[in-house]
Amino acid sequence: MKQIEHTEASDRLISSKKNRQMDEVRGGILVRFCAFLMIAVSIAITIFLGIKGLQSFIVNGVSPIEFLTSINWNPTAENPEYGALPFIFGSIAVTLLSALIAAPLGIAGAIFMTEIAPAWGRKILQPVIELLVGIPSVVYGFIGLTVLVPFIGQFKSSGSGHSLLAGTIVLSIMILPTVTSIATDAMASLPKSLREGSYALGATRWQTIRRVLVPAAFPTLMTAVVLGMARAFGEALAVQMVIGNTRNLPESIMDTAGTLTTIITLNMGHTTYGSVENNTLWSMGLVLLVVSFMFILIIRYLSSRRKI
């Protein structure tokens, strides 16, 4: 053991200038290669999805306007209709609604952990949040299907509890850890001088939190919410199990709905490569990608406005 340590240290100390230069070059190449690979992969995926996603419009002649605005989805009918609006609407609705639930809960949890009870609050909440992150989405979906869906079903005049509401609840629990942990980092990174200055002016703890700390951390808190929304938007498995996957525009949150991701996962395996139906699924994937890019743009914009 000692021998090895000895040679290691001497190796480092006496290494010749030439050797060190070689190290520099090698390290530089390795890091550049990895970075280049990452960039290349993301660009390749974007291009691939772009080409595949546009094929239904270019090759199969599906009207992009119909695709984005029609509420009729009948790909197997004699006069097939390809209106994906109900699914786009479903995806957006379920994302916004789950953010509405998860944002206040997550931000309140973050405030609790950093301001109210930094010592024991963090000790308990932190592991709870990590636990929530670790649960696979299929388990969330299965619990939702077994517990939540029959429960909601009791309040409906007929049938099962598959609904936008069930999807919203499952998703909001799933994105809660994302929102909470980023919000906690945001609150914790606020400088102590802010709190002390506020207390020195005679503000109470709640006044300090409400008037000073939350406004100061606001852009990062919003970033936390948007990141949570991005996750909700892309989730397929858990939502598919509880939302009902219908192609109607939901009239209330108790109605069944479908999302882009659930329709893709339900139909992808049954369709043949290159068929119109398969291509329209790729187009839905493209819509997902475009919306994700929009989420990233929003996050970039919010980060640039960060005050502290």
Next chain:
Amino acid sequence: MKKNKLWLLTFLTIALLAFVTACGNSSSSGDSKDSKGNASNKDEASGSITISGSSAMQPLVLAAAEKFMDKHPKADIQVQAGGSGTGLSQVSEGSVQIGNSDVFAEEKDGIDAKALKDHKVAVVGMAAAVNPEVGVKDITKDELKKIFTGKIKNWKELGGKDQKITLVNRPDSSGTRATFVKYALDGATPAEGITEDSSNTVKKLIAETPGAIGYLAFSYLTDDKITPLSIDGVKPEESNVESGKYTIWAYEHSYTKGEPEGLAKQFLDYLMSDEVQKEIVKDQGYISVSNMKVERDAAGKQSDK
């Protein structure tokens, strides 16, 4: 030391890459060699093939493949499930040797059905099944159509309980749905309802949701959690499918690109053998093709054999 580690890392990466690419090559080159080898020695099956496609067919093909591999230890048969569309696409591309499908290749867009050879492995019967509480066991085909198109909305209209009807559908592209729409609903588009892909989930939903109706393969009708409906007095039973009285059924197809060769041919022959047709096919809840007194073509025309 540090330098050595870096070299080791680089070496390992390269070795791994080489290994992966070598694996990819060996399986494809192995195939061609094996099929040649088989020609000279017909008794011993060896080599490797990949089968993909219909998830409904996977248990059947997998059970047969395991038995086949027990008998021929040198043969390696991989059975994947990915959906009928994936199976047909991959066999047309040549990336798998056999593609399983619930529907005729002619019924799917984007597939050159003429380049594929159809092997009808089994027949699957499908039944409309309801929650046991609705109190209806026998309906006419016309009533079934009206239920699924949303014209009948309550079970009491059919003499059952006062419960609203909840439809459990399959995705548009699903082979089960295509069969049900074609032969049970005569092509009528089903009204909206909860849509699930997996037969187990559909069964769970029908069993747990008051007033629910859905459709399932016969192999899922094993217990009394759900009640299969007789249509025009004809029970959804194997004997009625075989005689042609019960019309909601479909073939389970195994497609090959052109005539099968080597191990693929040996395995398909095995699938059609009595051992598979009389035992595994029956155990898995399917109907043997050889027992069928009627047959059907890609257009859906039924005729006596």
